[in-house]
Amino acid sequence: MADRQLLLDACVAINLMATGRLDAVASxxxxxxxxxxxxxxxxxxxxxxxxxxxxxxxxxxxxxxQAGTLRVVGLVAVELPRYVECARQVDDGEAATIxxxxxxxxxxxxxxxxxxxxxxxxxxPEPVRTLALLRGYAEDADLSRxxxxxxxxxxxARASFAPPRADPDTPWWQGYFEELx
Amino acid sequence: xxxxxxxxxxxxSRPLLVAIEKGTRDVRPEELVRLAEIYGKPVSELLRSxxxxxxxxxxxxxxxxxxPDADELSRLIGHLESLADDYVDLVHRSDATLPDRYPAVRxxxxxxxxxxxxxxxSEERNRLxxxxxxxxxxxxxxxxxxxxxxxxxxxxxxxxxxFVHVELLGGxxxxxxxxxxxxxxxxxxxxxAHFLVARHQVEITPVRRAVRAPEIxxxxxxxxxxxxxxxxxxxxxxHELKRGRGGRxxxxxxxxxxxxYRVSVQAMTLRLQDLRLIPAATWDRLSAHNFRARDAxxxxxxxxxxxxxxELPLHYRVLAAELYAEGEITEGQLARYFHTDxxxxxxxxxxxxATRDVAADGSSRIIDLAEPST
Numbered sequence: 001m002a003d004r005q006l007l008l009d010a011c012v013a014i015n016l017m018a019t020g021r022l023d024a025v026a027s028x029x030x031x032x033x034x035x036x037x038x039x040x041x042x043x044x045x046x047x048x049x050x051x052x053x054x055x056x057x058x059x060x061x062x063x064x065x066q067a068g069t070l071r072v073v074g075l076v077a078v079e080l081p082r083y084v085e086c087a088r089q090v091d092d093g094e095a096a097t098i099x100x101x102x103x104x105x106x107x108x109x110x111x112x113x114x115x116x117x118x119x120x121x122x123x124x125p126e127p128v129r130t131l132a133l134l135r136g137y138a139e140d141a142d143l144s145r146x147x148x149x150x151x152x153x154x155x156x157a158r159a160s161f162a163p164p165r166a167d168p169d170t171p172w173w174q175g176y177f178e179e180l181x
Numbered sequence: 182x183x184x185x186x187x188x189x190x191x192x193x194s195r196p197l198l199v200a201i202e203k204g205t206r207d208v209r210p211e212e213l214v215r216l217a218e219i220y221g222k223p224v225s226e227l228l229r230s231x232x233x234x235x236x237x238x239x240x241x242x243x244x245x246x247x248x249p250d251a252d253e254l255s256r257l258i259g260h261l262e263s264l265a266d267d268y269v270d271l272v273h274r275s276d277a278t279l280p281d282r283y284p285a286v287r288x289x290x291x292x293x294x295x296x297x298x299x300x301x302x303s304e305e306r307n308r309l310x311x312x313x314x315x316x317x318x319x320x321x322x323x324x325x326x327x328x329x330x331x332x333x334x335x336x337x338x339x340x341x342x343x344f345v346h347v348e349l350l351g352g353x354x355x356x357x358x359x360x361x362x363x364x365x366x367x368x369x370x371x372x373x374a375h376f377l378v379a380r381h382q383v384e385i386t387p388v389r390r391a392v393r394a395p396e397i398x399x400x401x402x403x404x405x406x407x408x409x410x411x412x413x414x415x416x417x418x419x420h421e422l423k424r425g426r427g428g429r430x431x432x433x434x435x436x437x438x439x440x441x442y443r444v445s446v447q448a449m450t451l452r453l454q455d456l457r458l459i460p461a462a463t464w465d466r467l468s469a470h471n472f473r474a475r476d477a478x479x480x481x482x483x484x485x486x487x488x489x490x491x492e493l494p495l496h497y498r499v500l501a502a503e504l505y506a507e508g509e510i511t512e513g514q515l516a517r518y519f520h521t522d523x524x525x526x527x528x529x530x531x532x533x534x535a536t537r538d539v540a541a542d543g544s545s546r547i548i549d550l551a552e553p554s555t
Binding site (some may be wrong): 010014042043044045077081083084087091092093094095112114115158159160161162 | 210211213214217223224225228508509510511512513514516517521522523524525527528531
């Protein structure tokens, strides 16, 4: 288990789960992922094509908890005031994640525009994005273009993920999708 | 859960809980988190700045009294109420105005229901610029051009739809998602009739009626028939189709017309009977011969229309998607407004904010109309 920790908001956790390579991404980033219970509860399900039918595949973090790459944690009493303050502006998962980031001084990952704005208002360092984690993993593991494309396609197909234009890695992502057209 | 039970679970006295809920005593963070657990609601929802304003459940209390599905209906009306509350909340957050082109309530007392319905349906079609052809999408038309708020939700199978007028939202209609698209179209038009003539009375529309239905129900059914299948256009199309078959009337004519007008074959046959274009009791004869409309349509290569399964009105979905695109709400909040999980919310967002187009090489491409840019 890595010493460094990175808090995942539900949106990033969903995207990483869609790739099926969360453990490898954590290893490449040299971190243990932390997920607040409130964020884990909002993860829901991925969408998979099974026999031509779109089915919901509930997201199960258990294998990654057992592998030690992900810890699902709760807030402690001193963090509750900050959590409630954040919940006035964002949903419970984002509020809990941001409260933990503030109170514990741990960096966090989120793609959510509203949540990132709140982080900036609270003076937190700029949050990591899904694509930065995936790009770091792709480069660290020296993945072939085909493997990277398959990784990104999984986030699109299973999690309906599309990065915002403001993400500096969006051109990198688009490069792989343009190859498909 | 009663206040007594909630206060016991929270470990405070009932008067203290009442004071917290009224806002006369500040709630401590740990109490709020515990209250959210007790009520099974998100903390962020308990902190929502606008109090739930709609109160649909109370309006249905009397109407529910005689319903055999009262308990289940009551629960589902609670769901409709929560959707309506969210709609009001979205309008408030967006600082938007609700689209409405509501005509004055029409008084039909002392009028024969069927002719009065035919007249009003014709007036409404003219007002909405529909001509005398089939309505391509009756839900979309009434949502966009009238301002009805139409929700497609699960209802007991014996219930086709609900109508209620809410001060902050206007006319709200709930349609049974379990029913086929043709039946849903009929129900939408039926509930619209209630909106036009009895706006302030709630309505629970059963699938089957007593033999002698009340005048208002006869009016609403006649309005639905005339609105969806206007006399002049239907007569013209009927004769064209019949001529194309050498003047013979076959079940295929009925199936084709039903498909064009997006109604059931039964509704089409009964309408043609009423217009005296086909012999009376044609539907009874078809039923006696075990006629199966779906099988007949399949034989003719006619596909059943895709059911519009979106639970929420388009205007509602657009408001939520725009708030998300502008970074005013988070993905979690978007999912809560769409009453789905986050991936489901992303799918709905894509469908609302992207429009399909054709790329220079002829392939299909999707243009995002409101991608977050910062």
